Amino acid sequence: xxxxxxxxxxxxxxxxxxxxxxxxxxxxxxxxxxxxxxxxxxxxxxxxxxxxxxxxxxxxxxxxxxxxxxxxxxxxxxxxxxxxxxxxxxxxxxxxxxxxxxxxxxxxxxxxxxxxxxxxxxxxxxxxxxxxxxxxxxxxxxxxxxxxxxxxxxxxxxxxxxxxxxxxxxxxxxxxxxxxxxxxxxxxxxxxxxxxxxxxxxxxxxxxxxxxxxxxxxxxxxxxxxxxxxxxxxxxxxxxxxxxxxxxxxxxxxxxxxxxxxxxxxxxxxxxxxxxxx
Numbered sequence: 001x002x003x004x005x006x007x008x009x010x011x012x013x014x015x016x017x018x019x020x021x022x023x024x025x026x027x028x029x030x031x032x033x034x035x036x037x038x039x040x041x042x043x044x045x046x047x048x049x050x051x052x053x054x055x056x057x058x059x060x061x062x063x064x065x066x067x068x069x070x071x072x073x074x075x076x077x078x079x080x081x082x083x084x085x086x087x088x089x090x091x092x093x094x095x096x097x098x099x100x101x102x103x104x105x106x107x108x109x110x111x112x113x114x115x116x117x118x119x120x121x122x123x124x125x126x127x128x129x130x131x132x133x134x135x136x137x138x139x140x141x142x143x144x145x146x147x148x149x150x151x152x153x154x155x156x157x158x159x160x161x162x163x164x165x166x167x168x169x170x171x172x173x174x175x176x177x178x179x180x181x182x183x184x185x186x187x188x189x190x191x192x193x194x195x196x197x198x199x200x201x202x203x204x205x206x207x208x209x210x211x212x213x214x215x216x217x218x219x220x221x222x223x224x225x226x227x228x229x230x231x232x233x234x235x236x237x238x239x240x241x242x243x244x245x246x247x248x249x250x251x252x253x254x255x256x257x258x259x260x261x262x263x264x265x266x267x268x269x270x271x272x273x274x275x276x277x278x
Contacts, residue, residue, distance in 0.1 A: 005059075006059070007056055007057040007058055007059050008054065008055070008056055009054070009055040009056075009057075010053070010054055011051075011052075011053045011054075011055075012050065012051065012052050012053070013050065013051045014049070014050050015049030015050060015051065015074070016045065016046070016047055016049065017045065017046040017047075017049055017074050017076050017102070018043070018044075018045055018076075019043060019044055019045075019046075019076045019078050019100050020042075020043045020078075021040065021041070021042045021043065021078055021098070021100075022040075022041050023038065023039070023040050023042075023144075024038060024039040024040070024085075025037045025038040025039075025255075026039075037085070037086075037088055038085060038086055038144070038151060038255075039083075039084065039085040040080050040084055040085075040096045040098075040144060040146070041080060041081060041082055042078040042079055042080040042081065042096060042097070042098065043078055043079070043081070044076050044077050044078035044079060044100075045076065046074045046075060046076035046077075048072075048074060048075075049071075049072065049074040049102075050072050051069060051070065051071050051072070052069070052070045053067065053068065053069040053070070054067065054068045054069075055067045055068075063112055063113045063114075063123070064110070064111075064112055064113075065110070065111045065112075065113075066108075066109070066110050067107075067108070067109040067110070067111075068106075068107070068108055068109075069106070069107045069108075069109075070104070070105075070106050070107075071104060071105050071106075071107075072104055073101065073102065073103055073104040073135070073138055074101070074102045075099060075100070075101050075102075076099070076100045076101075076102075077097065077098075077099050078097065078098055078099070078100065079095055079096070079097050080095055080096035080097070084096045084146055086144075086146040086147075086149045086151070091146065091147060094146055094147040095147075096144050096145065096146040097144070097145050098142055098143060098144045098145070099142055100142065101138055101139045101142070103134055103135045103136050103137075103138040103139055103157075104134075104135045104138065105132060105133065105134040105135060106132070106133050107130060107131070107132040107133075108130070108131045108132075109128065109129065109130040109131075110128065110129050110130075111126055111127070111128040111129075112126060112127055112128075113125075113126045114126060114127070118173075118174060120174075120216065122170060122174040122175070122214065123170070123174070124169070124170055124174065125167070125168050125169040125170055125177075126167070126168045127165075127166070127167050127168075128164075128165070128166045128167075128168075129163075129164065129165055129166075130162070130163070130164035130165075131161065131162075131163060132161065132162040132163075132164075133159065133160075133161055134159060134160055134161075134162065134188070135159055136157040136158060136159055136160055136188045137157055137158055137159050139155045139157045140154075140155060140156060140157075141153060141154045141155055141156070141253075142155065143254075143255060144255075150251065151254045151255050152250075152251045152252065152253050152254055152255065153195070153253060153254075153255040153256070154190075154193040154241070154245070154253040154256060155189075155190065155193060155195075156190045156192070156193055156241075157188045157189060157190060158187075158188055158190070159188075160185070160186035160187060160188040161186050162183065162184065162185045162186065163183065163184045164181065164182070164183040164184075165181065165182050165183075166179060166180065166181035166182075166208070167179065167180055167181070174214075175213060175214050175215065176211060176212065176213050176214075177211065177212045177214070177221075178210075178211050179208070179209065179210045179211065179212075179223065180208065180209050181206075181207070181208040181209075182205070182206065182207055182208070183205070183206035183208070184203065184204075184205060184206075185199075185203060185204045185205075185206065185229075186203050187201060187202050187203045187231075189201035189202075189231075190241070191231060191233045191234075191237040192237050192238065192240050192241030192244070193241050193253050193256045194231075194233045194237075194238075194256055194257035194258075194262060195255075195256060195257050196257050196262065199229060199264055200229050200230055200231035200262035200263060200264055201231045201233065201262070202229050202230060202231035202262075203229060204227055204228060204229030204264065205227070205228055205229065206225055206226065206227045206228075207225070207226050208223055208224065208225045208226075209223070209224050210222055210223030210224065210270075217275060217276050217277075218273065218274065218275045218276070219273070219274050219275075219276075220271075220272075220273050221270075221271070221272050221273075222269070222270065222271050223269075223270045224267070224268070224269055224270075225266075225267070225268040225270070226265070226266070226267050226268075227264065227265070227266040227267075227268075228264070228265055229263070229264050230261065230262065230263040230264070231261075231262050231263075232260075232261050232262075233257070233258075233259050233260060233261075233262060234259055235259045237259070238256070238258070238259055241253065241256070
């Protein structure tokens, strides 16, 4: 919904989530155990996801745009299909279940277009800034329940911020934007309960670069991103986590990782194309 008189736009979206999981833990081929310790294939849906957003462009300052966005938490329960293995046992008639949580988050963004727009509405450049606060503490623990056997995966994440900064400069009669960006993602993982299936328990840094071409009715954009982060988990970290669970009368984390160095390096290449029929 647009309220053009005051430069306000209001939006909402509905989200359906589908999760497919294939998880296994197998001993070294040199051992005498031919069966996996854990093997589960599961899937499930969630139909309760939504987002709400506001965008404000002050009529007296058309170069400025402000935005606010909220994403609501989703919880997706998944159930196994096929044969399940747990504790080295083949369990053909047992159902395994687990739960995935996508935490809520709130985000504020600002963009400022530089200079005066030309006849086609294109500016010389722009700068943008985003501040995101994620309620990651909603992800406390998960795991698998296989009949009477429970494999606990502890997260114990903390709420954290993400900061993004980007710039754009246009060449070729302002039709080709050249873009660079940087993002700081604060530490949300817990070194006492490490996992190799997510971001290390440390802050991560993301560098981006890209360009595009605006031909009027159609626009093409391409971008490259590199994400980096690393953390060292010690035996003392693991022992502290186990002691905390024991003191609270909770099950130990059977799916957590071991002491060592955890590192993430992701490279992404992104391409999008749009066409405006108006």
